Amino acid sequence: MRKLAWIMTVLLLASVMLTACEEALTLSGKAKKVRLGVFKNVTHAAAYIALEKGYFRQAWGEEVDIEVTAFDNGSDLSIAMATGDIDIGFVGPGPATTFYLKSQNYRVVSGSNNGGAVLVARNGAGINSVKDLVDKTIAIPSKGNTNEISLRMLLQQEKLGVGKGTDNAHLIVRAPSDALISFRQQEIDATLVPEPWGTQIEKAGLGKVVVDWQGIPPNHGDYPTVIMVASDTFIQKHRDMVKGAIKANMEAIVYIQSSPDQAYDLINNQLKKYSGKGMDKSLIKASLSRLKLTTDVDVKVMEEMAKVSIDARYIKGINKEELDLHTFVDLSMLEEVKSRK
CATH class of the missing domain: 3.40.190.10 (Periplasmic binding protein-like II)
Structure with missing residues (x-):
């Protein structure tokens, strides 16, 4: 009986140590898995390049499981963010704002492209x-x-x-x-x-x-069409990993701008993977020529767009005069990455 009790004690201690290790892993800012949401569209070129070139992997480490879900529209992705099914997503500001005002459990952490x-x-x-x-x-x-x-x-x-x-x-x-x-x-x-x-x-x-x-309004085409959002829970537990995603997005933008011809093929690889079919290189080139890759996010422009959603009754219970999206847009991590903090 004493031997059995000793074995049970050892197993209990092992279990406690394992739990402590897992908690330490969480406290260190490293998640075991990141659930990433993207669109099946070439406007998500930066996210595709970051996946294809392994920039997310470099930022997060080989041991992290990257689970990518490709969505057909922004409403579905925003719902997934609001319900906690996605940790980090690339989405348009329209649906992202609408569902944020309902759930208020995720933030804009970076831009990816404007116009398009x-x-x-x-x-x-x-x-x-x-x-x-x-x-x-x-x-x-x-x-x-x-x-x-x-x-x-x-x-x-x-x-x-x-x-x-x-x-x-x-x-x-x-x-x-x-x-x-x-x-x-x-x-x-x-x-x-x-x-x-x-x-x-x-x-x-x-x-x-x-x-x-x-x-195309607002701002003569210079308005956010793809932004990066992250859940509040993920930001609180894994802030450094969110910064890693922001860095990967920035590196992807630089790569597309400096090596466009190589980027077209890499983007096509991801399109084939997540949409089931590729795209003619000339179409990808035309697409990228009609947008502005940027990490910048103009809050005032987003508010201008949100007011249209209020008029259309997609956003209810909020007066246009009271609308303030500064709590929704948190660019502090983007600034830290830019300043290499």
Whole structure:
């Protein structure tokens, strides 16, 4: 009996020591696994390069399991952030802001790129400018996403409304990948989409870019379209790992800017992996030429976009005058990485 008791004591001590080691691992800032969320789109080029070049791996260590989930739209990824299913994600500011205001359990920690969306009109639809969108059907990738917000702002500039009446523009949800089919079937007259979908429509001879990316509001195309967000829990427990992700994103941006020809193939590898199919190199090149890779995040621009979401009733219970996203955008870790702290 004494021998059995001794064995049990040893096992208990071993268990306590193992638990202590695991806790020490957490306290040291190193998680065993990082759940990373991205889109199946070339606008997430920096995230793709960081994965393909191993920048995340270098920042976090070989022992860390990187679990990547590829999403079709920002709403799904933002829901995953709000429910704690993703630790770090790359997403558009529209849905990220909407779901943050509901859950308030994740933060913007860095930018990744600005712009990259275009307004494309179907050939034969009689659309040569934004004013021609009256009584036309325009596709958006999903309700409340960043592209819809930009479209609403574009319509507002020309004093055009959104609704079912003949004096309004009519919005319909269609995935960017379905835009080609919708154009062929004349189901839609125009679409505001991230690249490379606009270039694809043009190359197929089905439509033309009516407003290029630098004409898309807000801020003449210089607005966040892909930002990096991290959960509050992950930031609190693994702040250094969030900084590692920010550093990986920065390194990826530098690589794309300094070695674009090599980057196209690496981006394509990730597209094949997460979307099931690759993309012509010329489309990737065209996409990157219509966006601005940057870690900067303009809070005022994000607030301007959020106010459009409030008007559209995607964000409820908040007055536009009371909106303040400074608590949502935490760039302290980005500044630490830049200053090498």
